[in-house]
Amino acid sequence: MAMLHQGTRWVMRVSRLRAFETDAGRERFVAAFEDRQLTASASRLSRWEYGHSRGSHRLLRAYEEGTGLEPYLLFAVNDRQRRIAEDRFAGEPSVDVVQAVEAEDVYEILDRAVTARPVSGSDWYAMAAFAVANGYFYLTPANTRLLARRLIVELARSIGTGYLLRFEALHLLASMSRLDNAMLDELTAMISAGTTGMFGDAVSLILRSDPEVGRKLAEQLRTAESPVARQGYEWITEILRDRAPLPEPLLDRGEVAARREHLCQDLPAWAEAHLEVEVTKPLVDNALGGRSRLVRHEASLLMMTAGVQDAINGSLLDAFESETDPVWRTRLANLNEYLIPPPDPERLETLALAEQDPEVRRALWNSRAHARIPIEPGPGVLAQLADPTAQGGVTMALGLSGSIDQQLLDRPELEDVRGMLAWWRSQGPALRL
Numbered sequence: 001m002a003m004l005h006q007g008t009r010w011v012m013r014v015s016r017l018r019a020f021e022t023d024a025g026r027e028r029f030v031a032a033f034e035d036r037q038l039t040a041s042a043s044r045l046s047r048w049e050y051g052h053s054r055g056s057h058r059l060l061r062a063y064e065e066g067t068g069l070e071p072y073l074l075f076a077v078n079d080r081q082r083r084i085a086e087d088r089f090a091g092e093p094s095v096d097v098v099q100a101v102e103a104e105d106v107y108e109i110l111d112r113a114v115t116a117r118p119v120s121g122s123d124w125y126a127m128a129a130f131a132v133a134n135g136y137f138y139l140t141p142a143n144t145r146l147l148a149r150r151l152i153v154e155l156a157r158s159i160g161t162g163y164l165l166r167f168e169a170l171h172l173l174a175s176m177s178r179l180d181n182a183m184l185d186e187l188t189a190m191i192s193a194g195t196t197g198m199f200g201d202a203v204s205l206i207l208r209s210d211p212e213v214g215r216k217l218a219e220q221l222r223t224a225e226s227p228v229a230r231q232g233y234e235w236i237t238e239i240l241r242d243r244a245p246l247p248e249p250l251l252d253r254g255e256v257a258a259r260r261e262h263l264c265q266d267l268p269a270w271a272e273a274h275l276e277v278e279v280t281k282p283l284v285d286n287a288l289g290g291r292s293r294l295v296r297h298e299a300s301l302l303m304m305t306a307g308v309q310d311a312i313n314g315s316l317l318d319a320f321e322s323e324t325d326p327v328w329r330t331r332l333a334n335l336n337e338y339l340i341p342p343p344d345p346e347r348l349e350t351l352a353l354a355e356q357d358p359e360v361r362r363a364l365w366n367s368r369a370h371a372r373i374p375i376e377p378g379p380g381v382l383a384q385l386a387d388p389t390a391q392g393g394v395t396m397a398l399g400l401s402g403s404i405d406q407q408l409l410d411r412p413e414l415e416d417v418r419g420m421l422a423w424w425r426s427q428g429p430a431l432r433l
Helices: 006-019 023-035 042-049 057-067 073-086 103-113 121-134 141-157 161-173 177-192 201-209 211-222 227-242 253-263 280-289 293-306 313-322 326-336 345-354 358-369 379-385 391-400 412-427
Strands: none
Touching: 006 023, 006 042, 006 057, 006 073, 006 293, 023 057, 057 073, 073 121, 073 161, 073 293, 103 121, 103 141, 121 161, 141 161, 141 177, 161 177, 161 293, 177 211, 211 227, 253 280, 253 313, 280 293, 280 326, 293 326, 313 326, 313 345, 326 358, 345 358, 345 379, 345 391, 358 391, 379 391, 379 412, 391 412
């Protein structure tokens, strides 16, 4: 039986209370527990959610099925929470899956992974957890690199909970030496080839959350003669420096609290669920006022997983548009990236086209991409595609929304960005699951 971390238990409680808003949701939850020979009594639920009992594969799968969460999402959340709490790379899943996952199913997933057939984020996690728990995986060297590259590329295309599941699967597989080396080789090749713009935050966050990977990559690139590889080395060392304590200015706590209260004024009761301590408001405070991007990312990701982001969506863009302080505009734009799908893609597109700040513009385009509704390449979009300082965000948005066609690729003024556009087109739109 595994320890369930506070963030995991909070997602369990919030998701259950949200399901209990309707009779149908309550019935589905109780049925999921009965199917797994568990009792969904008030006292038992309280013990699990308040940390007085340890978790198991059977329990977490019952919660996932009963609340509509993707399979293995709570497992991935708990892995992530353990890594944050212990500040170390975890080489095994935090909740045992070996007794419940069949080897035949895992190798069927593996066969799909190395033959370019669909593999969901849940499949990736189940395969990785099984492989790591058993300590082996029968892979040829060619398939090892293929698996590493596919997972990194899919991570770049994933949004929402599909991203979280693949990210944790990557961390588990990287604990196996052959796959760790393959991942380093693939990341080195991507950086050396100058293609990191295609992968954006996915690669960046790998390096931020696992500094050992960053150090190994930096060592491989440090003596490289290629100018692009040298730039990659400088980029990685900058990311590693960003993990240092207090990398950003401290925001006034009163201002953080005031903005949080404004955003949370209409939160439903399920979204404000407490455990042994209050959780929701401190998470919003971290998402807005955290002193590093990684702290803000983790808080926002947890709120997104629990569906709390949906409950504040009506005021996020309003707050952003009324804000004049550049730091707060950036924080609000970043927070909006975790609202999937966004409720007003046209408004996001208009704001992204008018935005001058590079980070805010990137965040707005990333939010727009999560709508998976095609973007019309009008004059404003074409102007940003031709601008080296703006093309990264809009290119990714076009790719994730499935908006790149041959007509766009053939435009003569887009020579510098054509390779990146072609890559996104070849990969297909965003992966939600």
